[in-house]
Amino acid sequence: MPRRTHWVPLLLCLFASLGMHTIAFSQPQSAMVQALRLKDPSSAVRLDAATKLQAMGRGAAAAIPQLSDALVDSSASVRHAVLNAFAAMGERASDAAGSVAILLGHEEVETQVLAADVLAKLGNPAKSVAPLTNALNDDHEEVRTKCAEVLGDFGPASLTAVPRLVRLADTDTSAAVRQAAQDALAKIAPAQDRAQRVAAGLRSKETPVRLATALSLAELGSQGRPAIPALVKAFHDADDGVRFAAATSAVAIAPDSASVKKGVLALVTDPKEDRFERTKLARAAHDAKLSLAGGVPALAAQAKSPDLLLRKGAVVILGLVRPVTDEAIQSLVAALDDESADVRGLSAESLGEIGHEAQAALPSLDRVMKTDRDAIVRNSASAAYYRISP
Numbered sequence: 148m149p150r151r152t153h154w155v156p157l158l159l160c161l162f163a164s165l166g167m168h169t170i171a172f173s174q175p176q177s178a179m180v181q182a183l184r185l186k187d188p189s190s191a192v193r194l195d196a197a198t199k200l201q202a203m204g205r206g207a208a209a210a211i212p213q214l215s216d217a218l219v220d221s222s223a224s225v226r227h228a229v230l231n232a233f234a235a236m237g238e239r240a241s242d243a244a245g246s247v248a249i250l251l252g253h254e255e256v257e258t259q260v261l262a263a264d265v266l267a268k269l270g271n272p273a274k275s276v277a278p279l280t281n282a283l284n285d286d287h288e289e290v291r292t293k294c295a296e297v298l299g300d301f302g303p304a305s306l307t308a309v310p311r312l313v314r315l316a317d318t319d320t321s322a323a324v325r326q327a328a329q330d331a332l333a334k335i336a337p338a339q340d341r342a343q344r345v346a347a348g349l350r351s352k353e354t355p356v357r358l359a360t361a362l363s364l365a366e367l368g369s370q371g372r373p374a375i376p377a378l379v380k381a382f383h384d385a386d387d388g389v390r391f392a393a394a395t396s397a398v399a400i401a402p403d404s405a406s407v408k409k410g411v412l413a414l415v416t417d418p419k420e421d422r423f424e425r426t427k428l429a430r431a432a433h434d435a436k437l438s439l440a441g442g443v444p445a446l447a448a449q450a451k452s453p454d455l456l457l458r459k460g461a462v463v464i465l466g467l468v469r470p471v472t473d474e475a476i477q478s479l480v481a482a483l484d485d486e487s488a489d490v491r492g493l494s495a496e497s498l499g500e501i502g503h504e505a506q507a508a509l510p511s512l513d514r515v516m517k518t519d520r521d522a523i524v525r526n527s528a529s530a531a532y533y534r535i536s537p
Contacts, residue, residue, distance in 0.1 A: 193217065210232075211240055227258065234268045247262055247266055260293045280298065280305075283295060295315065306345055314366045342364070345374065346364060346378065378400070382394055391427070408438065415464060429464045429467040433467045449461035450462050455490070462494045479508065503535055
């Protein structure tokens, strides 16, 4: 008898161990059963499945692919239950952050706010910060407020969101959003070196990071002045997108900076750069009243180039140069006789863009609008003539 009683505890331990293994084995199985029910035609069945997966918490990890698909369910209650299931899994489902983030753009505000809350629980800033930052532009203040709060909770990992948060803190129409943005900024980066810390992204080895940083800095406005040295350095980045994004942001932040003016002039007049990017930068400089007059001689020379695309780019940019110079007007008038109808038409449009300061071009425009062999060029010359004439 004593020997038998000695074995009883051992047998109980063995059965308990087998029971735990059975539970651990059956949980993924149970999750998959519920995962299949997420595709049921009945929304009531789908809701029940999502609710049961939520109750499993981390044990529902096997159903993550099916839950991700169910994020776009037509039923709001099912979507919300699916989001709550992800929240219950927490960081175990962090790889699904990209899928959850898509719902930040959903038409239903409750879904958007819940998605932002779930992203906080998934704890994957790498996949969450960019979409949360984009959602700071949402029309609904509840969404902007929640996204700002979540970005703040991510701390320094939300550094790329700082420029937009600064803009919201300064200018948003909602007091709640302004406060949420201010609170988030306090958690992400101290005010005294905020611009420099954001600008550090311009040194990243990853082109998308450098590009996102260059684009975002413009939203700092005058508060971004400490970042100007880093932006000017980025004018020489290996990627043309980064170069022009940095230059455009620098123009928005400090158009009065000598180093910005010098760098922008170099980019706008560089014949090796993309003509469309050069034109967009020239327009940004025009709007910011940054003088490009120093680039007129180079642009006038390009307007005579054998390269058709170079001529087209040059005559468009000449129309954006301020202050207007006699050399720019003369170059555009000469281009009205270019062999290319595209160049002639673009030259006429640029003269019209200049307006009354291009009155010296009126006789040439009058001739072109009456005699040019191309109807589009004649129309462009006519439109320019009437924009210029008093």
